[in-house]
Amino acid sequence: MDFIEIDKDKCNQDGLCVAVCPSRLFEYHKETPPTTVKDIESMCIRCGHCVAVCPTGALRHRSLDIHRFETVEEEFRLSSEQCEAFFKGRRSIRAYKDKPVSQEKITRLLDIARYAPTARNSQGVRWLVVTDRAEIKRYAGLVIDFFRVVLNEGVPGINPNPHLGKLISDYDAGTDVILRDAPAIIITYGDKENRLAQNDCVIALANLELITSATGLGCCWAGFFMTAAANYDPLKEALALPERHQAFGALMIGYPRFRYQRIPIRREAKIVWR
Ligand SMILES: Cc1cc2nc3c(=O)[nH]c(=O)nc-3n(C[C@H](O)[C@H](O)[C@H](O)COP(=O)(O)O)c2cc1C
Numbered sequence: 001m002d003f004i005e006i007d008k009d010k011c012n013q014d015g016l017c018v019a020v021c022p023s024r025l026f027e028y029h030k031e032t033p034p035t036t037v038k039d040i041e042s043m044c045i046r047c048g049h050c051v052a053v054c055p056t057g058a059l060r061h062r063s064l065d066i067h068r069f070e071t072v073e074e075e076f077r078l079s080s081e082q083c084e085a086f087f088k089g090r091r092s093i094r095a096y097k098d099k100p101v102s103q104e105k106i107t108r109l110l111d112i113a114r115y116a117p118t119a120r121n122s123q124g125v126r127w128l129v130v131t132d133r134a135e136i137k138r139y140a141g142l143v144i145d146f147f148r149v150v151l152n153e154g155v156p157g158i159n160p161n162p163h164l165g166k167l168i169s170d171y172d173a174g175t176d177v178i179l180r181d182a183p184a185i186i187i188t189y190g191d192k193e194n195r196l197a198q199n200d201c202v203i204a205l206a207n208l209e210l211i212t213s214a215t216g217l218g219c220c221w222a223g224f225f226m227t228a229a230a231n232y233d234p235l236k237e238a239l240a241l242p243e244r245h246q247a248f249g250a251l252m253i254g255y256p257r258f259r260y261q262r263i264p265i266r267r268e269a270k271i272v273w274r
């Protein structure tokens with residue numbers, strides 16, 4: 001088949017595919033179905049918008065089988081009130097039940113999170129899931145080792161946080177202040193040569209955080225861990241990511257021990273209008 005095929009009997013010439021294509025690869029004609037530009041194959045980012053938007057299903061894309069597209073279920077759209085409650089009700093969860101999160105559950109979460117937007121639809125986000133408690137403990141220990149180096153010897157580009165000393169002493173006294181005894185850690189990583197990989201990884205994790213909070217699980221961004229993962233060779237070695245890849249974000253995840261009753265106050269949005 002051609003790269004794009006439009007069934008002229010089904011096409012109602014509404015121009016929607018022309019309007020939504022981010023790469024402007026369709027040309028509109030008043031009397032006939034749209035045509036495509038030259039070299040479409042190399043310019044198409046396979047975002048699927050043209051297939052997804054067509055109300056009559058007239059458009060077929062060689063790389064994107066329409067039969068694999070799920071239908072948008074109107075009844076599942078959140079109301080604005082539900083959205084507001086959902087987004088405001090998200091909390092960073094730092095106290096977890098001593099209960100593992102099954103591989104099946106995590107796989108299901110990631111199967112949803114993979115729908116997060118990625119720059120030029122690269123879908124290059126990769127996931128490292130760690131559920132081995134000993135391994136998580138080892139990572140937390142390496143982060144503390146890194147902070148000892150920061151405090152005692154200094155690390156260029158890293159300002160010693162005034163609380164590092166307390167963090168280390170709390171850890172030494174037996175509290176995992178780094179990864180919070182979470183039963184699982186989910187790390188996103190990507191190609192370090194791709195300048196937008198970091199954005200994609202962080203967006204995917206932000207989506208995962210929201211999905212997680214809708215499933216009875218809870219999570220928290222692992223910022224201390226990320227600082228060490230970007231700067232401390234022993235932790236990079238422990239993560240053993242493929243060559244040319246870098247960790248760009250990490251979440252601790254588990255079953256929350258507590259339930260929040262109120263939404264904490266946050267500062268007003270600072271907005272510049274032009
Ligand atoms: C970091 C980032 C940068 C993006 N930049 C652009 C952009 O400059 N112009 C644009 O039209 N779309 C941009 N997008 C949107 C992506 O092309 C889009 O997410 C992708 O094609 C998948 O489509 P979807 O978001 O509808 O799933 C960007 C997305 C991300 C995550």
Ligand code: SF4
Pocket residue numbers: 020021022023024025043044045046047048049050051061
């Ligand atoms: S898949 Fe996306 S980029 Fe490719 S032709 Fe369709 S709308 Fe355009």
